[in-house]
Structure formats: C-alpha cells, structure tokens
Amino acid sequence: MTITVNDKQYDLPDDPRVSLLDFLRRDIGLTGTKKGCDHGQCGACTVLVGGMRINSCLTLAVMHDGDSVQTIEGIGTETDPSPLQRAFLEHDGYQCGYCTPGQICSATALLDEIANNWPSDASDDLEAAIDLTDEEIRERMSGNLCRCGAYVNIVAAIKAAAKEMAA
C-alpha cells in the first residue's frame, strides 16, 4: 500500500491506528503540517488530498492507499513560495506561525472552490457564480483557528494573492 505525498511515493504504515497527520509529521518527517487538537477542531493539520482540503488528523493513513496528498512543503518553498505564501508574508497573515501552513493549505483549496462556484453560507445565491467577497473568505476560512488573531490580515492576504493570480 502506498501514498504519494508532494509527488513522492511512500509506503503506508503497518499500524492502522496511525492518523494521516502523524504519518506525515512523524513517519515521513513533513512537520510543516501541524497538530493543534487532533480532533478536527482547529484546521492546523489541513492538507490537500486529490486537490481537496481535509483535516489530516481525522483520517487514518491506511485509508489513503493510492491517494495523492499535497502538504505545505509541496505548495511552495523558501526559494519558490506560492503567491499565497508570499501574500501571507507581505500582509503579516500570521504571528506565531503555527496555524499558518493549515491556513495556506485551506486558502489554496478555497480559491479553487470559488473558481468552481461551490456555494457557502455566505453566498447569496446557491446557483450563481461566486464572487470572492470578504465574507466568503471569512466563512470559508472559519475552520482554521488562529489564536494569535491574524484573521484580518489573513483575509487581506488571500484577497491579494487571488488578485495577483488573476492578473
């Protein structure tokens, strides 16, 4: 049984109790994905599986045979950061940085969800094209807690990155 993480293939663990989060952080050393609660309550462990965001603490590694996972390390690097990573830096969309990889993974998926017109609680019309309003961003980022209270800057960073990517 194997899993692909950031385009690299790994064997899945023998112990079925290992969460996808612990597999990433401990077994393959990708500590960019964070553990804040281990119970699906904070979003620090957000990764993309098949392009969709999930809480990696809420799923077991063995359930991902053949899956392709993208973590913060696969989104960009210090020498080649993604537009969202650059925008978080510029807009100070973080303080301690612990929730940040999860925020950026979430925001990465969010931009796709909007592009695909998936509605949210903040959408006025479930059928119409979705605009990237502040309220849409806030609603869709509310699964990612930031105790440092960087939300205002996180919203600004996501808007800026979206604008840059559209240009």
Place this chain on the structure above:
Amino acid sequence: MTAKLKQDEPDTRNILDTMKQGVIGKPIPRVEGLAKVTGTATYAAEYKIDGCLEGVMIQAPFAKGTVTAIDTDALLAMPGVVAVIEDPRQTARAAQGTANEAPVQEPMTVTYYGQPVALVVAETFEDARNAAAQAKLTYDIEQVGSFDPQDVEAEVQEDSATRQGDLAHAVKTAAHAIDTTIHTEGHASAAMEPHGSIAEWDGRNLTVYASLQMLNYNITELADSLDLEEDRVRLVSRYVGGGFGSKLGVSEDVVAASLAAMQLNRPVRVVMTRQQVFQTVMRRSESAQRFRFAADSEGTLSGFGHEARVSNLPQESFAEPVLQSSDFLYKGENRLLELEVARIHRMTAGSVRAPGEAIGMPALEIAMDMLAEKAGVDPVELRIRNIPDKHPANGKPFSSHKLEEALRQGAEAFGWDGANRAPRQTRDGEWWIGTGMASAARVHNVSKAQVRVVLAADGTARVETDMTDIGTGTYTILAQVVGEMLGLETDKVLVSLGDTAFPRGSGSGGSWGAASVGSAAFVACNAVRDALCEKAGINTDDAEFKDGRLNGGKTFSDILDGTEIDRTGEYEPGDISEDYVASGFGAFFAEVRVNRFTGETRVTRMLGAFGFGRVLNEKTARSQCLGGITWSIGAALTEALLFDPKDGHVVNQDLAEYHVPVCRDVPDCEVIMVDERDPAASPIQAKGIGELGMCGGAGAIANAIYNACGARVLTLPMTPDRVIAAMPD
C-alpha cells in the same frame, strides 16, 4: 565584554531617531516569515531525533486525594510499552510566570481534576496513548466542600489594596453614584501549539526542546524540579506556537520528558493532548467585580471603588490582578481597591494574555458607561474628564500619557457620535444596531535582559539571546534595532533566539519583551559602535553608521580588517520603575448588531487607537493590536471556561467546546498607533503592545450591545441567553 545600563532617569535623547539607516519602525515583513509560511520553521516537538520514545501523561480522575498505586505491571505488559515513570520530582502543576523555582511536585498528592501523576513511555505514540488510556489507578478521594469560589472563604491581598478617604460617604452624597457588580468567566490561553517537549540526556547534560516563553526563568524551574545544576541543562525554543501566558512557566510535559530521558537514557518526547492543555496548564480566574463610583453633576469622580474576588488553588501565589489599571486610570480622592482570592480545587489559575486588565478593564468600562448614562455625559468626554494628572493615590507622575489623544483620534476616525446615547436608535430588520466605546490601559514593565551583538569581520551582525519569539515579532524588531544602531539593512543582521546557550534575555511575558531585550540590544550596539569608532580613530559622536559604512567612507569590514567586535549588552530598569507610573493607553470603538429574537451579537466594526511608545515595526505592532482586538471579541461574546460543580473538572476542554473567535467572527478592524516616545519606559522609548489590545475591548462591545438594544449585560461573555435575559421588552 559586557556593557551595562541601569536606567535611573528618563532617556529623552531618542537616540534611535538620530540614526541614519531608517529601518526602525518600518513595516518590514518578519525576518523568519518565509520559514513559517513554507512550513520549515521547527517547533518544539518537531526536531528529528533518532530513537525517540513517546510519552503520554496519566492523569488523576478526581480533584483531591492521593493516588496509592498504579498498576504498572499491566501497563508494561501492553504492546510497545517501555516504562512507567513514577517520580516524586514530577511536577503536578505548571510553574507560574517568573516563578524561577520548581512548582508543586509530588504528583501522587492530587489537588485538581486531571492532574498529571505519571508518564507511560512506549516505542510509538499510538502504543503510549493506548496504555495511558487504560492505566488503572488506586486512590483515596478526599471530599471537597465546594468548587464554587463564591461559596468559600477568601483572603484579601493586602499588598495591592488601596484605602483612602471615605468611599461609602462619597457615594452616599454624590450627585451621581454607581454601585454594580460584574462577573466574568474563566479563560483559556488555547495557544495553537499544544505544550510539548523532547528531552535528551547524555548521562551528564540535559537538552530539552520545549515550547516555552521565558527560558531565562524556565531553566531554573526545570533544574530545580530535577535537582540538577543549572549549567547541566539547556533549553531550546526557537519557534513557539503561541503562548499567551500558558508557556510562561515550565509545564508538566517538560519535566516528564526530562525525567523519562534521564531514567531511560533515551530521548523522549511528550506532547500534551489539547484536552491535557486545557486541564493541566493555566486558567484565567473567573471574577466578581464590584464598582462603586461617586461623581459630581458633570461626571467627575470623587469616589472610586473596585473590589474583586478571584480564585486559585492552595499554595499558588498568583491572583488575577484585576485592579492593576484601576489603580491609576481615573480620578477619585476617596478610593477603595481590594482584591481577594478564594481557594478552590479547580485547576491552577495563572496568566492568560493580559492578566488582570483583560477582565478588569472591560468590567470597569461597563461601569463607566453606566455612569456616563446617569450623568448624561458623552462617554468619551467622561473618560477625558476623569484622567488624573498624577497617580490618584500615591501622587507619582506618569511617564507619558496618551489616553486623551487615543480617545480623540479614535473617536474621530470611527465617526463617534456622543451626543445622543439613548439605546435602540437603529434597527435593520431583526437586528438592533449600536455603538460603544471603552478606554484601554495596560501597565508597562521592563525587566533585566542581556543580548549579545557581534559585528563580524564581513561587516554583518549576529544577535544572540535566549529571548523567545512567540509570534510577537522579536526576531524582526531585534534585527531592526540592531540594524538601525549599526547602520545595516535587516538582511545583514542574523538574529538567533530561544536557546539558553545564549545570554539571558527577559523572556516573553507581560508585554515586556520588546522593550527589555530591545534595550539590551541597544546597549550592546552602543558598545559595538564605540569599539568600531576607536578602531577607526574617530569619536563616536561624530560617526554616522549607514549601509555598512562609517561616515560614508570605509566599510565596516575594511575597518575590522579580519577581526570582529563582540559585546554583550545588559539593560536593567533602575529608579525609573519606582519613580514613574508607566502604562500603555488607548481607546476602543465598536459597532454591533444584536438580534432582537435570538440575542446573538455580531461585531460589525471595531477600531482601536493605542499609545505604546515607539513603534519598533509598524506591521508586527499592528498585528499585535489586531490580535488583542480579536481576543476582545472572544472575551466579550464566546469565551468561558465551565467547571463541573461536582468534581471541579473543566467541562469544555477542547476547541470545539471552548469557543475562540473564528475568521467570520472578526470584522475588518482599524488600528491607530498614536505617536509617542516614552523616555521613562525604556532607553528605546518603547512600551509593551502584546496585551494592550485586549485591555478594555470587551467593554466597548458590551456598551455597544447596550446602545443597540438596551440590554445591560453584567456577565461576560455576553452569550445570546444572557443578552435575551437582559433585553427590555
């Protein structure tokens, strides 16, 4: 070589303003930012250490009594289990901030529900977790009379009490009087990174990677807990995923991992579960606060009373200092300030962001709003009228006082209308809309700190201290202070923090970090400047340091000629801390919508104007303010620790049940930084900013709720049930 400065006098030279590099105060992005946004910043539990065992703490399932036995044989027979660590040196509680000694130990004697008693160590986390969950304890329970702080006897804290004049008489004879009691519930720091540690023992020396705020105290607390000499202990905390007070003192995981590593001669990692963090670290005490005001017909105070009750476990000296700003914020020659502590067996009470003012200021500002209404005075004007020109009890001067400016600038930017403050003026469908304001105040402290600055042969600088950056911006502001003083862009200044191998900083806590270590770096830089000028044969007073060159001529590297200059700066507050009252001041303005049927409150607009001395980095300082405002929203509307009346355990012990603000709870917020240099605050004229942003904000929201719908809610948080109960028909 160590250069020392003990500050006995205000420093009005504003030396940083005379430097030429132009990096101080600038909104440069965090120097460690790329590591954080790409996930390469390494937090405590993330160091890759071969053969690391995993430990999970076993906790007591009762509040008071003695654990007489743990069935270790059964645990050792479980898959993967290596050891069960039972050691009287294990700490039963986290240390209080700046304790500088071991907290309560002997964990088998239990004083609160969930207290750690032992550690299961296994080859994998899954095995350790499984074993810990199945541990069988034998114990004797002692009955506890009540877990309610209002039911038990309380001790008055004499050292913080003020009794002056005759408050009761002043209230009786006043044109306008207020007598009201406001309750606040407990809070959790809930830093996003749970407390965790990895300990390595080489038979003589111990290294622990831990998530801590104040290594300069934590090293002593850990060494004392373990009965080890301090020089055999090294603590490393390069990145800390938030602290907010919960990581001020050495926590139980640090000691548990250390004891296990020393006993087993193998590295051991112990990471608390989120539930363990809630149960075993620190809570902010709940409070009951009575305010009595006497005012003349214009609203000017002649009597000011603030009496409060908070709680803690026996043996804890910490008492949530809710009177801290009431001490000096407003006039009133008849004063009564008294704080009492009830001893109860809930978990340890300690520092949570802005201990004292975080709940004292909102409560005070609700009472002030009631006075403004009674006296028929614009709430902003009422505050301005009551600003004393010196400390109202001891007569000491203020170091610098920006409350009035903050109130005026904030009111203007917000578009405050103080003329008609009657509630229920605006409605939009189901929603009442209203505005409110509050003052902000947070005492300023500085502490002794050391920072080493090396001007290397290549003309770049290295900065080293065991100070931490818990999201506060220390890496960046130290690069700016040193860059400004030595004439270097910040990318030429390498800052290394969070390692006790470096000189002792101040630690991050009480908003004192930036001013303390910033001042120590300033002292070191002055010594480096002198040394370089001496080498160049010029007088430091005639020297301009800019872009790595002296007076626009030779580069530092040329002057150094292969050598380096290495100076440690030590800053210590001297008489300034006795001679002046120093505080950050500010003002909050909020607009809310309150649902007339459900009582739900949404904050739609919030503004904070703050004066906190020199701004060291406009970007990170603003973020600190925004963080504080966000916490204000949580304290106002959702955050409350709830305890079981039968056994005192924390009922809402995770992030699903304890509600911190989420992105959609926080509107666009505006921050105004009032221009200020406070010469008696520090030689860099800066004060603390990490906490001011939440010292009063919840009061502005409470007052806005009243203005919107007429519900005067006197218990925080103002959950829908409380708003509905207080709403007039």
